Ligand code: FES
């Protein structure tokens with residue numbers, strides 16, 4: 001008998017999730033990430049359970065389900081959940097699977113209803129998910145309790161600034177605890193005035209042959225790609241801040257997993273866009289009723305905000321125009337999710353938001369500017385998807401495994417580039433000035449690794465060590 | 467202006483003229499002459515839209531959500547897209563896709579103000595790089611062509627796609 005070399009054996013079968021995660025842990029301190037993270041099927045299966053099966057996942061905005069009975073169909077991982085406002089005004093997140101045989105009971109993307117009726121045998125549930133009836137109940141089920149036969153709710157549901165999140169893990173910390181330092185930054189975008197925001201219609205949805213983490217990685221603060229991949233937007237006058245200046249600002253690891261980036265003017269008096277480019281009459285309504293003076297000041301100096309709430313919820317605010325010859329750039333706010341759809345596919349859900357107190361004209365302007373730039377047909381975003389497709393191709397390649405191919409995430413590490421950690425940043429988390437920095441992504445992947453390897457019931461630290 | 471006017475027969479002079487126009491347009495777009503299409507075939511007052519669609523119950527109609535779009539273009543914003551593609555940094559279409567417009571079931575009706583209402587079925591096949599599997603868009607175009615100084619120009623276009631989730635990584639092409 002010949003002895004088998006276990007290392008050889010495992011590479012012939014492809015790396016397991018554990019092997020990829022160990023490589024991630026080994027590489028991260030040097031700023032290296034195994035390419036296989038973006039394509040390995042075993043890793044992906046683990047993510048559905050350990051990341052999407054446990055973390056707080058964004059599902060929608062309260063303004064999408066304003067009336068009693070309003071519902072939208074959304075996803076946690078690959079599974080459908082009905083997000084519905086019940087007759088008492090509460091928000092329920094219900095697993096879209098009939099108790100009887102597991103059939104889908106909600107077959108529309110959105111609507112308004114008093115109940116959901118299963119098409120198979122007719123079990124009927126109310127908007128709280130309770131089983132309220134079934135055909136010929138007495139003959140068929142007389143004696144059986146309806147209680148305990150309702151639709152399965154998510155373990156926990158909570159909103160922050162109207163943003164609805166849910167988790168399947170009953171042991172998950174509260175949403176606010178989970179968001180940690182990120183709340184400070186969500187406040188300064190969504191809580192800028194007392195009216196808050198609303199979504200401008202249902203989300204755009206489109207599918208890319210890419211891994212969901214490419215979106216999370218990019219929105220954690222990949223500003224460096226703008227100068228090359230998005231060079232065309234300067235040529236057509238879609239964005240008002242020159243590339244080099246736009247690299248000035250801060251990278252923030254808000255708390256473990258959640259990262260963001262600000263393009264920021266060095267001082268308040270700097271000419272150019274303030275408050276992400278929102279018009280002055282709107283900016284005049286931005287106040288400190290819900291946020292601090294520090295938060296208002298950061299927002300005032302900000303030209304771009306881009307961030308990712310772990311795992312797959314991203315936010316972007318910046319000045320844009322779809323037609324530079326007719327309209328100067330104006331502030332847009334898009335929120336999106338990177339819905340996993342297999343190791344090599346992601347479905348993007350893209351919503352445009354506006355502050356509720358904007359005039360109809362301002363809403364129209366921000367919508368058109370957003371649509372023409374940060375949407376699947378937009379001048380800014382349409383280029384993003386091209387490289388991500390090849391990241392996932394590299395991620396599933398045999399060569400990446402055989403060559404032990406790792407990706408370089410070293411920007412901003414000691415001795416690499418000009419970015420330096422700052423200690424006078426007013427917000428929570430770890431901040432770096434300038435944006436030539438990839439600590440934001442290392443933060444994403446280091447929390448990701450801990451989440452992927454956490455035992456059931458155990459949660460990784462949600463605060464940085466002091 | 468509506469699309470409910472009486473149809474003109476297939477093979478009539480007006481129908482032929484419209485079909486010629488649609489074929490010319492498809493040829494310009496398939497051959498990558500977007501700037502010429504924009505310049506010569508598009509009205510300066512164009513409203514060019516691809517509405518957002520959802521899967522909804524039959525009683526709620528076809529699922530097009532009012533006032534929401536994948537694309538909502540004016541002459542200027544279409545011009546921006548054309549201009550963008552002329553820069554050496556329009557990676558989404560450089561190297562360019564192979565795009566083919568199939569235009570069928572052309573139904574023509576006279577409308578008011580020197581305009582012609584046209585409904586047609588559209589199938590776009592797009593292949594990128596070494597892909598053998600095309601990206602496919604099927605849908606209906608509802609156009610108004612208006613006679614401006616003797617030539618027909620595209621004045622209104624609504625593209626009603628048969629998809630709710632778009633199965634392609636971007637909309638860098640023209641419908
Ligand atoms: S599966 Fe739903 S009623 Fe039987």
Ligand SMILES: [Fe+2]
Nearest residue numbers: 225229230384
């Ligand atoms: Fe980008």
